[in-house]
Amino acid sequence: MNRAKIVVIAGAVAMIAACGQNQRTIKEKDNADTTSVAASNGAFPSASVPVEDIDPTPDQQARRTASEKICAAHGIPVYKNPRALFAMPEKEVSLRSKDEVVDRAIALCFMELKSEQPAKEVLDEFSRHYRVMEKLSDKETIFVTSQSPTSQEMMDANWRAEGAHVMLWALGYIDSLSYPSTPCNVAEDVHHIISTSEADFRNKAKLRSKKEILDQADLILRYEWACVDARLSNAPMPGDLISDVVMERHYALNWLIRYLNQDWDNVSTDS
Numbered sequence: 001m002n003r004a005k006i007v008v009i010a011g012a013v014a015m016i017a018a019c020g021q022n023q024r025t026i027k028e029k030d031n032a033d034t035t036s037v038a039a040s041n042g043a044f045p046s047a048s049v050p051v052e053d054i055d056p057t058p059d060q061q062a063r064r065t066a067s068e069k070i071c072a073a074h075g076i077p078v079y080k081n082p083r084a085l086f087a088m089p090e091k092e093v094s095l096r097s098k099d100e101v102v103d104r105a106i107a108l109c110f111m112e113l114k115s116e117q118p119a120k121e122v123l124d125e126f127s128r129h130y131r132v133m134e135k136l137s138d139k140e141t142i143f144v145t146s147q148s149p150t151s152q153e154m155m156d157a158n159w160r161a162e163g164a165h166v167m168l169w170a171l172g173y174i175d176s177l178s179y180p181s182t183p184c185n186v187a188e189d190v191h192h193i194i195s196t197s198e199a200d201f202r203n204k205a206k207l208r209s210k211k212e213i214l215d216q217a218d219l220i221l222r223y224e225w226a227c228v229d230a231r232l233s234n235a236p237m238p239g240d241l242i243s244d245v246v247m248e249r250h251y252a253l254n255w256l257i258r259y260l261n262q263d264w265d266n267v268s269t270d271s
Contacts, residue, residue: 057089063218074239076226087218098207103135105167108160115157130198137264161186162248171205180245217253224250
């Protein structure tokens with residue numbers, strides 16, 4: 001693909017992505033009174049029952065203490081059972097490889113783009129330039145090749161931008177994960193990919209440490225519990241959290257730490 005064409009496609013993608021950010025905000029507002037996807041899928045079936053009963057390792061306890069301080073600063077309630085609700089201990093975690101995370105970032109970016117229904121040329125050029133089809137999961141392949149995806153499938157794909165945001169952070173392209181009270185800036189995130197070639201995007205990526213990723217996995221676990229607890233209590237989201245942003249980040253972070261060693265289509269968010 002020549003440089004002129006890349007510029008045209010990049011401009012189209014960025015414009016579509018900018019629209020997508022507004023769309024995600026509206027969807028969250030429209031779904032404010034519905035049951036959370038996490039709860040309906042069995043994650044945190046009861047916010048009052050311990051998820052586990054364990055003796056935490058020192059790094060698990062330290063991580064929990066740090067996360068709960070952040071929650072307190074935002075007025076977010078925390079889980080009281082001292083022997084439950086921990087991210088995996090560091091010694092048991094093997095992160096996804098840098099190449100796996102790069103592939104996932106590109107795949108999730110394409111999923112969001114597909115959900116915006118751009119011109120076929122835009123999708124086709126992006127797909128060819130970044131070799132998208134070989135990076136998609138089984139369920140993603142079904143979605144992107146479908147001639148008539150459902151509105152729910154389109155919405156789910158649209159929210160995958162939040163997972164892409166996590167991948168870009170894990171690869172060092174984003175300095176920090178912002179507090180999840182607003183959707184990510186899709187146009188800025190997409191720019192990290194479309195402004196360069198796949199090879200350069202991959203080469204410049206630097207996977208964050210296990211500690212950094214586990215710190216975020218523990219924090220998002222507590223945010224998700226608080227969101228589900230609010231849902232079950234018919235209460236407002238604490239700390240202005242957007243539950244869909246929290247859920248998508250939790251899903252992505254659990255994939256990064258290989259929680260239960262599950263593939264992308266089957267990631268659990270019960271811990």
